[in-house]
Amino acid sequence: LSVNKAHISKLHPCMSLTPFNCTREMSVLQEISQNVRSIKQLEYAVLARRANQIQKELSQGVRKPYKELIDVCWGDPHSMDVKPLTFVRQVLAACVYPELMSSHKLPLDVRQRAQWLLGRCDGGSVGSYLAPTGIPEIVQRMSESIRSRDGGVPCNPDNIFISPGSQWSLTNIIQVLVNNEAPLRTGILTPVPCHVTTIMSIKSLGAAVIPYFLSEEHGWALQVEELQRALESAKGGCNPVALYVINPGNPAGYVQSRKSIQEVIQFASEKRLFLLADEVYQDCVYGKNSEFVSYKRVLAEMGPPFSDTVELASFHSVSKGFMGECGLRGGYVELVNLDPNVVKYIFNLICKDSTTPVLAHFAMDLMMNPPRPGDPSYPLYNQVRNATAHEVVNSLPGFSCQPVEGGAFVFPRVFLPPRAIQKAKEEGMQPDTFYCMRLLEEMGVLVSPGCEYGQKEGTYHIRFCIMASQDIIDQVLKRLTTFHTKFMKDFS
DSSP states (O other): OOOOHHHHHHHOGGGOSSOOOHHHHHHHHHHHHHHHHHSOOOHHHHHHHHHHHHHHHHHTTOOOSSSSOEEOSSOOGGGGTOOOOHHHHHHHHHHHSGGGGGOTTSOHHHHHHHHHHHTTSGGGOTTSOOOTTOOHHHHHHHHHHHHHHTTTOOOOGGGEEEESOHHHHHHHHHHHHOOTTSSSEEEEEEEESOOHHHHHHHHHTTOEEEEEEOBGGGTSBOOHHHHHHHHHHTTTTEEEEEEEEESSOSSSOOOOOHHHHHHHHHHHHHHTOEEEEEOTTTTOBOOTTOOOOOHHHHHHHHOTTTTTTOOEEEEEESSSTTTOOGGGOOEEEEEESOOHHHHHHHHHHHHTSOOOOHHHHHHHHHHHSOOOTTSTTHHHHHHHHHHTOOOOOSOOTTEEOOOOOBSSEEOOEEOOOHHHHHHHHHTTOOHHHHHHHHHHHHHOEEOEEGGGTOOOTTOOBEEEEOOSOHHHHHHHHHHHHHHHHHHHHHTO
16 A cells, blocks of 8 residues: 555545546445345344344243343443443443532542543533544554554554444445455455354445355464465455454454464565454453554664555554443544555544544544553452453363453364254255354343354364453353253264
């Protein structure tokens, strides 16, 4: 993407500096509409509809083997009895209702933070409009936090854009990469398994997904040899321009080592690929020998020619990680080594819609600048944060589950008997969707089938969130074990 203004229009039709061309734009919209229609119905949608019916039946008094349905399908901690962080909610409450700041029931650091945040808003109110650039002081503090995270690697606040969530940011960056006027479709190397929303975004924008398989046998490791294989497979079919990585993994739960990240960066440099680093679970690392290291830090520490040529966009969000504030819709993207003209275009693209909500800006500041040791709120904040991370057993009877090093999900492989696979085909379902449907019907547990995220042919998985209260995790594992034992017996 290191281009001058004359080349910007070649990257994406909408980047043209010429007047609006209605005919061309309509053809692009028609192509996108065709791509949207070509996306298959989500397997999860079938399960979700049945789950809604079951909820209604339970409320009407229909007798079932369980009294309540447990939904661990999505990474939404607060819906699974994980309590919001007290410090975060106290600050937000004081910002929304400033009269609370006159009460000494709130800790001093809470009142001070709320006062500082409101001081960044016109009229001292969260109801005021923000400038398209957001709140500069918050972006500056975010850049300082990122620099601290990365061991002093410089961070330019002008390259940070706050957005309504990381997926929103990712979609917009992909939109810049896609060139629908080129002879070959834009290709993006994407991990398998991968979150389905990202796959849908890539396809809906007219790009081609180039799948590369993570190695389940090696703890879902990302192997450069597999990247090379995937790249070779795309020859003649599309034009690969970007490599998308998720670290820590979703749904696989791996955490990349520094050595692995170095290898990926070197590969991206050799193949001239734009790096898209999804790092939203960076604060959720459980493995004893695992450590999150950002792609930006490794890139900087590798030095020239990598540190000043490899183009990178990294993403983070308040929805994920220990805060779990999914409903506040706040995230950011940081751009590294992009041409200033492209950065300017991305800025205009991101700001073309309404600005990110004020409370999302505040949440970003609270996530990246939490209470420090010595602050009145620190003891409770530290205690609650540590309580939100739960380990899950790395194997269950009849399952093969790689150790969960990070992230919010477990993605075990389930070995289905031939009779179960045949029964699924008779009912017009994918085998693991059939398994999940039976689990939902018989035990009231809603999980996702592995086919939703991609998997090697002949293998089957399920995915469920472990960022839940301990009681819910215990209930899920208990019901799952009981169900699986019966399921395997019924179809043996």
